[in-house]
Amino acid sequence: MCTVAQLTDIMKLARSLVLVLLCLLAGLTASAASDFPQALSGLAEKSFKKRLGAINAVAVSGHERAQTVLEALAQRRLFVANPGKRLVIKTEAGGYQMAVTGEPAGEIAKPALKRVKTNNRLRKVIRNALGTLTLRSPDPARRLAAAQTIFASRDASALPILEVALAAETDIQVRTVMERARAASTLMGSAGEADKLEAISTIRQMGNQDAIALLSAFGDRAKGAEKAAASQAIAEIERTLALWSGAQNVIYGLSLGSVLLLAAIGLAITFGVMGVINMAHGEMVMLGAYVTFAVQEVLRTSFPGLFDWSLLFAIPLAFLVSGCVGVALERGVIRFLYGRPLETLLATWGVSLILQQAVRTIFGPNNREVGNPSWMSGSFELGQLALTWNRLYIILFALLIFAGLYAAMRWTSFGLQMRSVVQNRQMAGAMGIRTKWIDALTFGLGSGIAGIAGVAISQIDNVSPNLGQSYIIDSFMVVVFGGVGNLWGTLVGAMTLGVANKFLEPYAGAVLAKIFVLVFIILFIQKRPRGLFALKGRGIEA
Amino acid sequence: MSVAANSILYLDGVTVSFDGFRALNSLSLVVEPGEMRAIIGPNGAGKTTMMDVITGKTRPDEGDVRFDGKIDLTNLDEAEIAELGIGRKFQKPTVFEHQTVEENLSLALAGTRGVLESFLWFASAESNERTDELLETIRLTSVRKALASSLSHGQKQWLEIGMLLAQDPKVLLVDEPVAGMTDSETEQTAKLLREIAKDHSVVVVEHDMAFVRDLDVKVTVLAEGSVLAEGSLDVVSVNEKVIESYLGR
Amino acid sequence: MIVRLLSRSLDHWSYGFLAVLVLVSIILPALHLLVPPGSYFHVSGYAIGLMGKYLCFALLALSVDLIWGFCGILSLGHGAFFALGGYAMGMYLMRQIGSRGVYGHPELPDFMVFLNWQELPWFWLGFDSFAYAAVMIVAVPGALAFVFGWFAFRSRVTGVYLSIITQALTYALMLAFFRNDMGFGGNNGLTDFKDILGFSLQAPGTRAALFSASALALGLGFVVCRLITRSRAGKVLEAIRDAESRVRFLGYRVERYKLAVFVISACLAGIAGALYVPQVGIINPGEFSPANSIEIVIAVAVGGRGTLFGPIVGAVLVNFAKTWFTGALPELWLFALGGLFIAVTLFLPRGIVGLVQSYWPRLPAAGVANRAAKPSTEGSTR
Known part of the structure; x- marks a missing residue:
């Protein structure tokens, strides 16, 4: 017998695995920043898997246009223009620009355009990819915001990216938030008990309503020592909060x-x-x-x-x-x-x-x-x-x-x-x-x-x-x-x-x-x- | 306890303090039934506070206050104590200025204290007779229809004494009855009080030595909240302590 | 007994006043109903409603005078009792609307339907019956006055302290009634009434009847006050006003007298409020506002407190002035009212009746009552 809960668990697990693999894959290609146009072209592929890979490749490339392109994709403003399979972005003003360079793409007839399709799963990947991008932004405020977004999304798949970002982070404040985000991702992911307990203590130190929400969401599915630690942490936070x-x-x-x-x-x-x-x-x-x-x-x-x-x-x-x-x-x-x-x-x-x-x-x-x-x-x-x-x-x-x-x-x-x-x-x-x-x-x-x-x-x-x-x-x-x-x-x-x-x-x-x-x-x-x-x-x- | 049992008023070890100031300091006093007693003492000796304690206006911090040998007064309020038969005249004459002399007395007449009872009350031959009698006693018959506010100071004092009598109390506490009176009024008041003392116990607080001498009764001297001396005026007035603290050399 | 009490209480001036009230309660409605609108003698429905309102205020003023003029209790919260009586009547009128409301619910008033309530709150039960409502009109203000007075008088809260807490009382009630979940219509109060005892509130006949009822209620209130103030109990009340502690040392339970008269006064105020509401067609929490209560107090002062005619004259005059000013010179009304407060306290401490008396000493209320006009100091001592 396979209950719905188990099924979703399995699916989540599988998805995480895929994501981790993809991230590794992306990591391999990351060094090649010059490969941005190539990665970009992957977005025009028909195959879902290829497009998935391309998103990550774009993100990891760290190219200055990467964010614009991914945002456009997320907002359904990225199109393939025929002939030539050029990727273009529809601007706010209504015109088109080249995805690779940002130069104006000139007049394009409607029938020649095909929107790059996304679905829920892809959009999630895009979000994460964007997160990664901003986690490595030179502006600490943007890094902070990115870490906060990840904390709020409690996305387990963001874990590898966070690790990378944390290793490079020097700003204390941003670091703290990143650590919290990592703890949140750890709790929602498949880490071992020791890691999770440590994550709980990190979250506990936050001591606010967000922490309670996260811990109780975690506690709902955790078992044994993890569950006990979570509820203890919640109780402690609530006491402090009452004070x-x-x-x-x-x-x-x-x-x-x-x-x-x-x-x-x-x-x-x-x-x-x-x-x-x-x-x-x-x-x-x-x-x-x-x-x-x-x-x-x-x-x-x-x-x-x-x-x-x-x-x-x-x-x-x-x-x-x-x-x-x-x-x-x-x-x-x-x-x-x-x-x-x-x-x-x-x-x-x-x-x-x-x-x-x-x-x-x-x-x-x-x-x-x-x-x-x-x-x-x-x-x-x-x-x-x-x-x-x-x-x-x-x-x-x-x-x-x-x-x-x-x-x-x-x-x-x-x-x-x-x-x-x-x-x-x-x-x-x-x-x-x-x-x-x-x-x-x-x-x-x-x-x-x-x-x-x-x-x-x-x-x-x-x-x-x-x-x-x-x-x-x-x-x-x-x-x-x-x-x-x-x-x-x-x-x-x-x-x-x-x-x-x-x-x-x-x-x-x-x-x-x-x-x-x-x-x-x-x-x-x-x-x-x-x-x-x-x-x-x-x-x-x- | 026999002293207490035979007394009409019995105060033992009564202490009252206001914010650290001891207005009464372990005061003890016994008044026998039918007795008239004069209380003298300098300002702040505790004379008025003593009256406040007896009539229930002030609660003592400690000590025993008994009426008629047995009734504990320290737990009763003013109205209950008044109904037991203790009447009080204030230092400043307090009458109902906007009512006539007659009405003042009629309100004081014994009986009829309940709300409904007094709503349904009508003057009776009896009550009229009693009012006439009282008017005679306090010598105000001629002004019976006048508003109390139109009376002279001395007449107000008498009216208040009359209201006390109308209550038909066992004990009258009279606070400075002749303050601000002319000599002839003072003399008449002394006469009035002596008359009243024939069938009531009376405690008079007074400053006026001539008046106290006129009353010719046992005197208690208070100072700093306790009894300094007791006896006839002639005895206490030669008492060393009394001379020092009050009468002066 | 009753005859004896009445004959003691009512002098020929009182009979005269009552006769005038009865005449007014017959003639004005007759002029309204029987004389054709074009005629010089026709009294309009607007005028009838307005005068009915004045009579309600006169009854409220009478109730304030009973405790202030005769017992020295200055209540700055008597509007609360008036409003409670009004709400009790309003609840009856709301229930009479039945399914004719905007939402057409057979039982729930519109505002409850609007708030998504499923059933009547328990305290609305019974208000479909006029008899029940009539009892509540007296009982609710009376009960509140009893509880409040029981605490206040027992602890000997007097003078301005009492005035201030009565003001706080009505203020607290106003805040409470503004709340939607209190179940009294919140901000908007109760309104859109249709009929009373089966008669349409819009019908001229009903309006005329309500006017007559107000006049009769005022007359009855006057008799009740006279019965009290001319009795020995009334003398005790006056004595309490002038020298409270003396009364206590005479053996009277001052707090019981005060409580009794306070409760009676609150009941009268409740009746005034109940007659007021159907004539103005609305009751809302604004009636609890401290300003209303203090306005009626000034009406009493204008007429002359401690006289029973005074507050009636004062209430009618002050409210007439209010109607005139708010129509003709709305910006000046508060200046005029404020000036009235100052002028009366400084220059006319005995009010209009006192003023007239000083020129015409044989005026009726010259009974015991008016000697009260001289300001007493007893209430002032704290």
């Missing part, structure tokens, strides 16, 4: 957390320190983003060379614009509402509507294009992690702002006055502190920081009049979760929520993850109404 994806989640989470931190930290001052509910806080962020847009527009049209510095101009400007709006808001509305938080909430919501509509009227309702400076675009790899520069910069930027603000609150005289006003207004006033000024400036500081956050957020999010709305609830959640009146709480709160969100996302999807986090916070404040870093004591109950 990497954990690390990835943490980093993405920190990146999201930094955005939350940026959005919330100004709120931690206005809400946390002053106890003012500013529903227009999100709009301060939005104003910062639009300042960035405006700065970039001006630079683009007037000083294109300075575009990379746009954020440097935008940050202080955004701080000023949002800060001034903040001071105006405090002086114009909020100061009349101290001690009436619910009214403050409503009035500032009104302000937020007005600011949104104002921006919509001036800049239009659609998303505005804000560009990344060149030093912020692009990405880099760290192990299995793909990180974009702008995410990394935003994490750093958020931490920098946090540190700066913390230092300002802690060590500057403004910070001291601010804290004293918060703790005991009358006493601070009696000591000669102009409490009203401090109120206005504190509010301005919180709003200004929101503006700076807007500059950062413009780099990763759409800049539209609704920008602020999408951050306001999250920001409040961060401040409430972290504990009101505590900057550290805001930092920890933002990062925790960011990371939690990213860990939930793979299981629940982005929207559901967000819902989970919201529900969690709703439940959390029931348990700890004053947040993570709560102040305890009699005074705060009052």
Whole structure:
């Protein structure tokens, strides 16, 4: 009884053997680079076997035209032109050129042309032959690409070619990929157990999804020690991958957390320190983003060379614009509402509507294009992690702002006055502190920081009049979760929520993850109404 | 345990700390049924925290708080404790400003605490009579229809005491009842409290020495969260420690 | 008992208001149905629908006022209860479409067929019956309010904290309902309704009936609120608003009172939403948006919180202004609304009713309720 699987195995074996033989044959003739025209003429032969041999001969010849010809053959653009059995290639433009030299072949009548036929088997051979050619290309990038192609095709027949190429290879990076390709080919071929085990360990070191796919394909047909080694390797890779994806989640989470931190930290001052509910806080962020847009527009049209510095101009400007709006808001509305938080909430919501509509009227309702400076675009790899520069910069930027603000609150005289006003207004006033000024400036500081956050957020999010709305609830959640009146709480709160969100996302999807986090916070404040870093004591109950 | 068993309020070794600050430090205090007790002490001595602990607003970190000799108060919340019969007057007079004097008292009247019950509640002859009585006691009959917010500071204090009485409690905790009162109001308040003490246990926290002298009851001096001295005002006021920490030389 | 309760709760102003509502619910539909379209007195179907909508918002505003004006609970998420009631009604209306949908499936609404669903999800079962849907209109918002309030009030989350988490609640629900796999039509919501209780929704008679139903629901809601606020329980609620801890030390279980009134308020909001949906012909997740909830709060503030007439007046005025602005000056509407938020909180803390009262002190709501207008500070302490 001969099962289908056995049959295909036998056929594969036979095919490999044929291929190896052919390769050897090709190797014999390879020295004769001048034999290219002759090898080429073999392509016009009727016999399948001869054409097969000719393909390899062309490939091994290493002739500069070899690749063009083989590609044309693969794309069914190679024809035999009668009379004279000249091989011609149909060009993209529609004309014909001589296969041997690449010179124009002149006008040829349709009936005189006969296409060189290929079938699946031939096409596979051509692919490999092309691979061989590029494996020996003088350009390392092309060699690398060729090795990667072979790895992906897992073609056992490529093994001899790889060996040859490896022996000559000097570039470390290309070498590694070639070794992997060789390991892949070994696994798929008929090598001995020792070779295969070694190949497994080579593949294992790759440690990515490709490796898993290859090993499991191999493991499906392997037996005994080979199968065990393969599944062990898969398990190991999966463990490492889980670690990497954990690390990835943490980093993405920190990146999201930094955005939350940026959005919330100004709120931690206005809400946390002053106890003012500013529903227009999100709009301060939005104003910062639009300042960035405006700065970039001006630079683009007037000083294109300075575009990379746009954020440097935008940050202080955004701080000023949002800060001034903040001071105006405090002086114009909020100061009349101290001690009436619910009214403050409503009035500032009104302000937020007005600011949104104002921006919509001036800049239009659609998303505005804000560009990344060149030093912020692009990405880099760290192990299995793909990180974009702008995410990394935003994490750093958020931490920098946090540190700066913390230092300002802690060590500057403004910070001291601010804290004293918060703790005991009358006493601070009696000591000669102009409490009203401090109120206005504190509010301005919180709003200004929101503006700076807007500059950062413009780099990763759409800049539209609704920008602020999408951050306001999250920001409040961060401040409430972290504990009101505590900057550290805001930092920890933002990062925790960011990371939690990213860990939930793979299981629940982005929207559901967000819902989970919201529900969690709703439940959390029931348990700890004053947040993570709560102040305890009699005074705060009052 | 006999001390505990015969007491109306019994605190033993009660400690409360806020972020490392010990507001109460192993405080022990016994109030007998029917007794009126004055508590004095400097700011931050723990007087208000002690009231918070007794009324369930603050949970002690350690220590025993018992009511009526047996009931453990440390696991109950404010409403449960209030229903047991402990009434509390705040330092700052707290009445329902947007309701009339009458309505304030009527809400405080004992019984009827459930939601449905109070939805279906109608004033009865009995409840009206009791309200009249209370108005008489706290001397606010003439302003019964007035909004609480229109009362003078002293009148609000009395109204709050009246609301306490309406609850018909066994113990009244009264926090600084005469703060901000005129002299004649203070005198009247002392009279009122003495009257109340006839059939209630009362704990009064006060700064005003003349008022405490006027009350003429046993005095407990608190300092830094524990009891410094106990006895009649004359006795404690010559106590060396008390003079040093509170009364000053 | 009921008579006694009613006579305690309703003064002649209330009877007057109810009488006006009844008259309106008869006369306007009559003018719509009986007077020929060309006549000066004819009320168009558009106008009937619009006013029906206003009445639904008035009921929602009333429900917000019940907890905010009388108990100091500022919910910025009441739109969620309104929308849930609306969805319950929408589900009934969807089931009534039957095989008349675009895909002609006898049981599944179009969007489910579109999503390749094979059978109705369990939570859609029963919605083919109006009685069941009617129960759900009240029960679902009520249950959500119960669970939410049970947690929140027990842990003494008050003031702005409560406001912010109610806002987060409606925001979370909005996100959830935007999802297709929630089974509520995702982004598009529920629409293309055909008929209600067998009557076509396009028919003038049905529209008129829905208008009358809204007016009656508003009247009933008003009576319910009056019953509550004029009872001793209502006094307790006011007391909670003004001095929560005092109430606690009097022995009242503050959290139970808050929970009870919160649930009742949510049920009223649900009914408002259910009447709203057939009149506008659609319900989608946008109804959950926090902006909607806060808009109704400002309507209450405009009218005068702590008075029951105030929110009704406020809701009608604010929504009338919205209709006018979005038609005539759409760019200016948000400026006007924003300005309204600021102006009312700064200059008109007692709302229109409060303003009128200060010129005409004998105005009705001058009962206990309106003294509430003075801003209380209790809710503010955290």
